[in-house]
Structures are given as C-alpha cells and as structure tokens.
Amino acid sequence: xxxxxxxxxxxxxxxxxxxxxxxxxxxxxxxxxxxxxxxxxxxxxxxxxxxxxxxxxxxxxxxxxxxxxxxxxxxxxxxxxxxxxxxxxxxxxxxxxxxxxxxxxxxxxxxxxxxxxxxxxxxxxxxxxxxxxxxxxxxxxxxxxxxxxxxxxxxxxxxxxxxxxxxxxxxxxx
Numbered sequence: 089x090x091x092x093x094x095x096x097x098x099x100x101x102x103x104x105x106x107x108x109x110x111x112x113x114x115x116x117x118x119x120x121x122x123x124x125x126x127x128x129x130x131x132x133x134x135x136x137x138x139x140x141x142x143x144x145x146x147x148x149x150x151x152x153x154x155x156x157x158x159x160x161x162x163x164x165x166x167x168x169x170x171x172x173x174x175x176x177x178x179x180x181x182x183x184x185x186x187x188x189x190x191x192x193x194x195x196x197x198x199x200x201x202x203x204x205x206x207x208x209x210x211x212x213x214x215x216x217x218x219x220x221x222x223x224x225x226x227x228x229x230x231x232x233x234x235x236x237x238x239x240x241x242x243x244x245x246x247x248x249x250x251x252x253x254x255x256x257x258x259x260x261x262x
Contacts, residue, residue: 099196102192102194105192106192106248109190109192109250110155110157110250114155149256149257150256150257151254151255151256151257152254152255152257153187153252153253153254153255154252154253154254154255155250155251155252156182156183156250156251156252156253157248157249157250157251158180158248158249159246159247159248159249160177160178160179160180160222160246160247161177161196161244161245161246161247162175162176162177162223162244162245162246163244164197164242164243164244165227165242165243165244165245166240166241166242167227167228167229167240167241167242168229168237168240168241169229169230169231169232169237169238169239169240170202170228170229170230170231170232171228171229172226172227172228172229173226173227174224174225174226175224175225175226175227175245176222176223176224176245177193177222177223177224177245177246177247178222179211179220179221179222180220180221180222180247180249181219181220182218182219182220182251182253183253183254183255184253184254184255184256185253185254186218186251186252186253187251187252187253188250188251188252189210189218189221189249189250189251190249190250190251191208191221191223191247191248191249192247192248192249193206193207193208193223193225193245193246193247194206194245194246194248195225195227195243195244195245195246196243196244196246197242197243197244198227198241198242198243198244199239199241199242199243200229200230200238200239200240200241200242201227201228201229201230201241201243202228202229202230202231203227203228204225204226204227204228204243205225205226206223206224206225206245207223207224207225208221208222208223208247209221209222209223209224221247221249222247223245223246223247224245225245227241227243227245229241
C-alpha cells in the first residue's frame with residue numbers, strides 16, 4: 089500500500105482510478121448544471137390573440153443532470169480445488185436517460201485462487217436503451233497436488249458503477 093510507504097498495489101491503482109473518475113463525473117455534472125435561477129423558468133406569456141392582453145401559462149419543470157454511483161457485490165463465494173463456480177452481482181438499475189455509464193467489476197477478498205474472469209452485462213429494454221448493469225464471471229480454485237487439495241478458496245465479485253441521469257424538479261413561482 090503506497091500510503092504506508094510500500095509499492096502501489098493493483099487495488100491502490102483501481103481505487104485511484106475510481107476516485108479520479110468520480111471527480112471527473114462530478115466536475116462534468118457541475119459544469120453542465122445551470123444555476124438555480126436559470127433552472128426555474130418564469131411564467132410563460134402567450135398572446136391570447138384578443139385585445140385584452142396576455143395569458144400566463146404553467147412553467148415547465150426544470151431538468152438537471154445529476155451524478156450517481158452504486159456498489160454491489162455477489163457476496164463471498166466458496167469453492168474447492170479445481171472448481172469453477174459461475175458468479176453474478178445484483179443488477180444496478182438507472183433512472184431517466186442514463187449517460188456516461190462507467191462500470192468497474194473486480195474480484196476482491198480472494199484466497200486460494202488459480203484464476204478468475206469478469207465482465208459487465210448491459211440490460212437493455214426493447215428500444216435498446218440501457219436500463220441497468222450487472223457483473224458476471226467465474227473463479228477457479230487451485231490445482232490438486234498429489235491427490236490433495238491445499239485448501240478451498242473464496243472470493244467476492246464486486247461492481248462499482250458511476251453514471252449520470254436526468255432529474256426533474258418542479259419549482260413554484262407563485
């Protein structure tokens with residue numbers, strides 16, 4: 089661990105990348121978000137076509153893009169030597185018009201592992217819009233040694249996701 093004067097581990101680098109992605113996402117969302125006075129439109133004035141003047145309409149709700157994040161995991165998976173169980177995380181569902189989706193799956197808290205893999209699956213509706221993501225993969229135990237298993241293994245498949253989505257706010261200008 090670098091904080092304790094050691095070398096950078098894979099986990100340290102992934103954590104640093106996650107923090108940088110989160111900062112960038114917040115900065116982009118903040119940059120694209122209008123000030124509160126600009127978000128709250130005033131009354132809409134429409135001409136009635138007559139000699140009497142104006143009719144005041146209903147203001148439209150303000151839409152802002154907000155950053156979101158979520159962390160889910162498969163829970164600990166236990167396996168024996170040469171066993172390869174399939175693993176899946178719960179699905180993270182998105183709100184209205186998700187954008188800038190950044191999923192990061194990784195195996196954590198592993199022991200006695202020969203190998204593992206993971207991938208992100210995008211859940212889409214019939215119109216091909218992304219409505220959620222989850223991670224799936226597998227993890228394999230150590231090889232047997234002379235008809236003996238040196239120990240069962242375990243691991244957890246974790247998924248960290250950042251994204252943006254639209255949020256509607258209705259303000260009252262009465």
